[in-house]
Amino acid sequence: xxxxxxxxxxxxxxxxxxxxxxxxxxxxxxxxxxxxxxxxxxxxxxxxxxxxxxxxxxxxxxxxxxxxxxxxxxxxxxxxxxxxxxxxxxxxxxxxxxxxxxxxxxxxxxxxxxxxxxxxxxxxxxxxxxxxxxxxxxxxxxxxxxxxxxxxxxxxxxxxxxxxxxxxxxxxxxxxxxxxxxxxxxxxxxxxxxxxxxxxxxxxxxxxxxxxxxxxxxxxxxxxxx
Amino acid sequence: xxxxxxxxxxxxxxxxxxxxxxxxxxxxxxxxxxxxxxxxxxxxxxxxxxxxxxxxxxxxxxxxxxxxxxxxxxxxxxxxxxxxxxxxxxxxxxxxxxxxxxxxxxxxxxxxxxxxxxxxxxxxxxxxxxxxxxxxxxxxxxxxxxxxxxxxxxxxxxxxxxxxxxxxxxxxxxxxxxxxxxxxxxxxxxxxxxxxxxxxxxxxxxxxxxxxxxxxxxxxxxxxxx
Numbered sequence: 315x316x317x318x319x320x321x322x323x324x325x326x327x328x329x330x331x332x333x334x335x336x337x338x339x340x341x342x343x344x345x346x347x348x349x350x351x352x353x354x355x356x357x358x359x360x361x362x363x364x365x366x367x368x369x370x371x372x373x374x375x376x377x378x379x380x381x382x383x384x385x386x387x388x389x390x391x392x393x394x395x396x397x398x399x400x401x402x403x404x405x406x407x408x409x410x411x412x413x414x415x416x417x418x419x420x421x422x423x424x425x426x427x428x429x430x431x432x433x434x435x436x437x438x439x440x441x442x443x444x445x446x447x448x449x450x451x452x453x454x455x456x457x458x459x460x461x462x463x464x465x466x467x468x469x470x471x472x473x474x475x476x477x478x479x480x481x482x483x484x485x486x487x488x489x490x491x492x493x494x495x496x497x498x499x500x501x502x503x504x505x506x507x508x509x510x511x512x513x514x515x516x517x518x519x520x521x522x523x524x525x526x527x528x529x530x531x532x533x534x535x536x537x538x539x540x
Numbered sequence: 541x542x543x544x545x546x547x548x549x550x551x552x553x554x555x556x557x558x559x560x561x562x563x564x565x566x567x568x569x570x571x572x573x574x575x576x577x578x579x580x581x582x583x584x585x586x587x588x589x590x591x592x593x594x595x596x597x598x599x600x601x602x603x604x605x606x607x608x609x610x611x612x613x614x615x616x617x618x619x620x621x622x623x624x625x626x627x628x629x630x631x632x633x634x635x636x637x638x639x640x641x642x643x644x645x646x647x648x649x650x651x652x653x654x655x656x657x658x659x660x661x662x663x664x665x666x667x668x669x670x671x672x673x674x675x676x677x678x679x680x681x682x683x684x685x686x687x688x689x690x691x692x693x694x695x696x697x698x699x700x701x702x703x704x705x706x707x708x709x710x711x712x713x714x715x716x717x718x719x720x721x722x723x724x725x726x727x728x729x730x731x732x733x734x735x736x737x738x739x740x741x742x743x744x745x746x747x748x749x750x751x752x753x754x755x756x757x758x759x760x761x762x763x764x765x766x
Contacts, residue, residue, distance in 0.1 A: 440684070442676070446746050447696035448720045450668070458666070458697075458735055460727040462720055468689065470673035494674045494688055501686040509684055514753045517740070520672050527740045530756035 315434055318362040318408030319354040319474070323347055323375075323416030324391025324398045335371060336417050336519060338378075342532035346519060347375070348383060349419030349532065355384040357426045360412070366391045366402040396493050400486040403479060410434060411482060413496045414474040417519045420531050426474060428510040433476030438500045440476075441512030442469035471495060472512040481505065541660055544588040544634030545580040545700070549573055549601075549642030550617025550624045561597060562643050562745060564604075568758035572745060573601070574609060575645030575758065581610040583652045586638070592617045592628040622719050626712040629705060636660060637708060639722045640700040643745045646757050652700055654736040659702030664726045666702075667738030668695035697721060698738040707731065 323337040337347035347365075354360050367375045369390035379386055389405045391398035399413055410433050412426065425441055432439025445465040453459045475496045477485075481503075482496060489499035497507045515531050517524060549563040563573035573591075580586050593601045595616035605612055615631045617624035629637055636659050638652065651667055658665025671691040679685045701722045703711075707729075708722060715725035723733045741757050743750060 442678075442684075443673075444747075445675075445696070446744050447669075447698055448724070449671075449694055450697050450723070451693050452668075452695055452735060456735065458668075458695075458723065458727060458733045460724075460730075462724060463689075463694065467677050468675055469678055469684075470671070471676050471684075472673055497676075497684065498674070498686075498688060501684060504686075507684045509678060509682065511749070514743070514750055515756070518672050521670075523737070524740055526760065527753075527757070530741070530760045531753070533759050534752065534756045 315359060315410055316361045316408040317359045317410040317412055317430055318364055318406035319360050320364045320366065320399065320402035320406055320411050320413045321350055321354070321416050322366050322391070322395065322398050322402065322413065324366050324368045325417065335368065337367070337375070339519070341419060341519070341525070341528045345378065346419050347378070347416055350414070350416055351383055351386065353419065353421045354412070354414070354426065356423050359430055360426070362387070362406065362408055364389055364402045364405045366398045394491050396486055396489050396491055396499070399496055400483070403483050403486060406479060409479060410476055411479050412474040412476045413482070415518055418473055418516055419519065419528065420535060421474060421516045422513060425513050425516060429474050429476040432508040432510050433478065436506055436508040437478045437481050438476070438497060438505060438507040439510055440497045440507055441472045441474070441516065442509040443472065443512040443514065444469060469509060470512070471497060472516050541585060541636055542587045542634040543585045543636040543638055543656055544590055544632035545586050546590045546592065546625065546628035546632055546637050546639045547576055547580070547642050548592050548617070548621065548624050548628065548640065550592050550594045551643065561594065563593070563601070565745070567645060567751070567754045571604065572645050573604070573642055576640070576642055577609055577612065579645065579647045580640070580652065582649050585656055586652070588613065588632065588634055590615055590628045590631045592624045620717050622712055622715050622717055622725070625722055626709070629709050629712060632705060635705060636702055637705050638700040638702045639708070641744055644699060644742055645745065645754065646761060647700060647742045648739060651739050651742060655700050655702040658734040658736050659704065662732055662734040663704045663707050664702070664723060664731060664733040665736055666723045666733055667698045667700070667742065668735040669698065669738040669740065670695060695735060696738070697723060698742050
């Protein structure tokens with residue numbers, strides 16, 4: 315089975331406070347996006363990488379790719395995540411597509427393999443993790459409320475999310491513009507999505523407080539990568 | 541203000557699959573519990589550490605403490621978290637108590653300071669983090685449901701949780717046996733709990749998959765600790 319990785323890196327990084335795209339943020343000695351690309355380059359079934367970037371940043375990403383990185387098809391992203399994902403899927407040719415947050419630099423080869431296997435079998439597969447911390451609601455006015463959410467049946471959904479290309483294409487074409495993730499578009503069609511175990515190290519770099527953790531993971535990853 | 545740290549380390553570690561208490565699990569070159577103790581030893585306001593352990597493990601922990609660690613009062617834990625926390629609070633003498641999961645080895649000095657300041661001001665304070673991943677429900681039969689939870693107002697609650705000792709004592713004495721955390725006991729009394737920013741590195745070691753991340757954090761912490 316041929317699989318395409320579709321990496322979404324069109325975000326602006328408002329929450330990280332850098333003012334520029336998180337993709338270029340250095341983690342250890344490499345831009346974040348380079349870590350993400352290398353993660354997929356190590357998976358034999360991934361025969362193609364489609365990189366969805368802000369139209370104004372194509373040139374900068376192209377130069378980055380010329381520094382000895384795996385080849386990738388560059389595609390301009392849309393205004394919302396749904397549109398960026400659809401642009402990426404439309405440019406992909408694999409029977410399976412693995413749609414991934416560009417800001418998750420440390421998905422392991424094993425994780426990507428699990429998602430791929432689930433997508434081949436069921437048509438749609440996502441990595442999930444249990445909730446370890448207590449979940450509470452914040453009330454307006456900055457106090458916690460007494461409500462506690464039942465965490466037993468709730469999972470955190472990560473990426474890559476793997477799909478048969480024909481299924482995710484149809485799902486994204488009909489999805490609401492604010493669908494939170496690609497699995498949501500498939501679930502809205504009434505199709506099944508298989509959960510497989512995610513990884514705590516597969517974090518999404520979102521706020522400045524995530525950087526120390528990302529640096530720590532980069533340190534342990536370095537030996538495999540160079 | 542004098543503060544007491546109450547560290548809950550009476551758990552059995554079922555989910556980690558070690559069959560023994562997680563407290564003794566090696567992280568980098570030290571038992572997990574040693575990392576936890578050292579985190580509090582670095583905070584000047586913490587004048588006392590109370591360590592709640594399974595009654596049958598007191599002797600083993602006592603020997604561990606004799607290896608040059610900060611002094612701690614050992615207390616036997618109860619059957620449920622609530623009872624262990626109350627036993628710890630009853631043995632503490634500080635005006636403020638900081639109740640902490642023994643399985644969170646990497647709370648920073650800054651984090652502990654934020655919780656302490658909030659507890660002094662409001663009476664109860666907990667570290668929280670936003671939810672970055674999409675939250676979904678798992679249906680019986682291992683498929684995801686289409687329900688997506690509104691994550692905007694939901695936070696993950698970590699420890700240490702800081703309280704005026706008199707308040708948390710009253711709260712735990714009247715709390716349900718299955719109260720998920722100590723803040724829950726205070727909220728059940730109708731008292732306010734202030735949220736302050738938590739830290740992603742303040743992870744709870746719960747399943748074997750958490751160990752690579754814990755090792756990574758230990759690596760970046762090592763220079764400050766030795």
